[in-house]
Amino acid sequence: MDPVRRNILATGSAVAALAAAPNVLSQQIKQGATAMQFYEKGSVRIRYEDTGGPGYPLLLISGGGLNSAISGLSTAPFNPIAEFKNEYRCIALDLRNANTGQSTGPLEVDRPWDSHTEDQLAVLDHLKIDKFMVLGFCIGGPFIWNLLKRAPGRVVAAVAAQPVGFRPEKPTVLCDGSIAGWGPELVKRRSDITMEAIEKYLTKMYRTDPDFMFTVTRDFVRNCQTPILVMPDDVPAHPHAVAMETAMLAPKAELSMYPWKEPKELIPLAVRQVRSFLKAHRPATA
Helix, strand or coil: CCHHHHHHHHHHHHHHHHHHHHHHHHHHHHHCCCEEEEEEECCEEEEEEECCCCCEEEEEECCCHHHCCHHHHHHCCCCHHHHHCCCEEEEEECCCCCCCCCCECCCCCCCHHHHHHHHHHHHHHHCCCCCEEEEEECCHHHHHHHHHHHCCCCEEEEEEECCCCCCCCCCCHHHHHHHHHCHHHHHHHCCCCCHHHHHHHHHHHHHCCCCCCCCCCHHHHHHCCCCEEEECCCECCECHHHHHHHHHHCCCEEECCCCCCCCHHHHHHHHHHHHHHHHHHCCCCC
């Protein structure tokens, strides 16, 4: 074959392969079990993941404080997507303005907890999900209680693992951690946000009414009829006393074994307890 013709044919084949690649990639994404998508409303853009499974909806909230993101679920004491995606329709999202995620939006200084809760509910509404179950780590504890307060009747059952709470002997631990580990990086990425705004935001979140679970009162917990499994921890940001008090107050609360994270051989037992709890309270029909 003429060398020039051979080069032309080879180049044409390469171009054809490159042209076909996006279609192949698109098919692979569509055929995958998990879809990474975005919900947008006004200046708010939330990245979420929906496993799209046939099971009952299960909202997952990662730990990591204000850097809570989908990626954090893979480094939690157990990965709830890996554990439950074959039984539930797992939905997770990057917290708005988490440095480790892709969700963005205004820093609502006067309503930090509610702005995030509204993002979570907006994603569920977007997916046409009314009632759901929820499992949250760390900061997921106060978020779960805020969901129960803001959307009564929609949360069928909840699991609060190593929940955040107010520790009187270390009253600034949560605020200090966010100022050091979240705020400066966000300011670097967002020219519209200042450290002054960050400090006001965190003051409203953790210092204005520093008590208990931050988002609800003890009276609210005492009167809450939603089943909840509390999995205590005992590190500065996850006070054991608050987790235990929550479990004692909530009339339909259950308590996991403790400790459940260490040694690591205990974690499968804790996961079995979570699975049993969710199954026991899962509605017969979605």
